[in-house]
Amino acid sequence: MVEYLATRVIIFLTYVALTFGNRESTDQDAFQTILTKDGDRYKCVSINQQRSLRHPLLMNHKIQMKPRSYPIELYNRSLTAVNNSLAELPTISCPIGTIPIIQDIIGGSTNILFFHTTNAGERAEVAGAKTNDDVYGTSVSINVYEPKVKEKTKDISTSFTVLLNAQNKSHLEAIGAGSIVWPSFCGDTFARFHISWMGRTHSGRVECYDHECPGFVQVGKVGLGGRILPVSIYNGPQYQINVLLFKDPKSKDWWLTSGNTLIGYWPSQLFTNLKDKATSAFWGGQVAGPTVQENFPEMGSGHLASEGFGKAAIMGDIKIVDGNNKYAKPDIHKSFAASSKKKCYSVDSFGQDESGLHVYYGGPGGCSS
Ligand SMILES: *[C@@H]1O[C@H](CO)[C@@H](O)[C@H](O)[C@H]1NC(C)=O
Ligand SMILES: *[C@@H]1O[C@H](CO)[C@@H](O)[C@H](O)[C@H]1NC(C)=O
Ligand SMILES: *[C@@H]1O[C@H](CO)[C@@H](O)[C@H](O)[C@H]1NC(C)=O
Secondary structure: OHHHHHHHHHHHHHHHHHHHHHHHOOOOOEEEEEEOOOOOEEEEEEHHHOHHHHOHHHOOOOOOOOOOOOOEOOOOOOHHHOOOEEOEOOEOOOOOOEEEEEOOOOOOOOOOOOOOEOHHHOEOEEEEEEEEEEEOEEEEEEEOOOOOOOOOOOOEEEEEEEEEEOOOOOOOEEEEEEEEEOHHHHOOOOEEEEEEEEOOOOOOOOEEEOOOOOOOEEOOOEOOOOEOEOOOOOOOOOEEEEEEEEEOOOOOOEEEEEOOEEEEEEOHHHOOOOOOOEEEEEEEEEEEOOOOOOOOOOEOOOOOHHHOOOOOEEEEEEEEEOOOOEEEOOOHHHEEEEEOOOOOOEEEEEEEEOOEEEEEEEEOOOOOO
């Protein structure tokens, strides 16, 4: 109890010190530090001083506060078919004109988007649905769970959507967003909201996440790297986040929103081929990291896809955006569901019903390779 109180006092004093310290600091143009109830610390950074603008290709970039247009719905959806409740993305109440940047990241550097090998040739495993077609955006409802991942490793378990351009095999370009359990990020095993991209990175790195390296221009108050709450419970209440990625046809920037919430965009300058289109889209889970092959973590809900609604994780209401900036169903002849590690993870029920196109995916891991 005493220890607990002492910790609380220290946290509080640190908070006060940081909050007041930053008032005087013009270094990063941080106006305020906000401590969330989850114990995350965010700095509110002037939107015009954000790190992404230091990318050499974005020197004269003029920030866009919103997309010039949105993809067009072809029909009005009946919301009754959507059974899940919305989880909340981490929203940080930074002052107007500033955006939240998470602090105290322990370390990251696990590649999130690479489908079969990550850095040093580590093999990643995926299970989900994929469309190989020209794609100009995607919208999906991601059912959020907290799959178990070993602590003190750099392993991750993701529930992600990815748009990829593979026209140049030696220079893949991709963007993605979703939920990740990533113990080496903040030292815990919570589901957190992350983005990732591959393109013309400043540092020579192949892939970057969140604001790790300059590139993603944030305009909204969603705190990248923050917790998603609540999360689904096996055989209990189910929660989802909606993610929409789409290309602004005029500016060719790639936007990320969740429902009506604007998060930010990847400027077109970051990409060569992805500037025009993605050549595939993925919705599902991935496990990656240095020790996954020795002891596979859980994916999705930690249960096999065949268990179905409320028990297995689902990617729901999957849509793509076509070349006319309209929502469309993925062409079923160019789409499939698969698992790269059938002993550990499965996919099931990829198809259309009254709640839209969906796929169940995931599994307990634990199997030997
Ligand atoms: C969708 O709803 C809007 C507003 O309720 C209505 O104006 C529009 O005609 C509807 N569109 C279709 C395709 O039903
Ligand atoms: C919707 O949720 C209820 C429980 O809240 C469940 O009984 C029902 O099967 C679900 N419907 C669908 C279509 O999955
Ligand atoms: C493909 O990417 C590599 C590496 O970035 C580059 O050197 C090459 O010129 C690209 N090829 C084409 C056809 O654009």
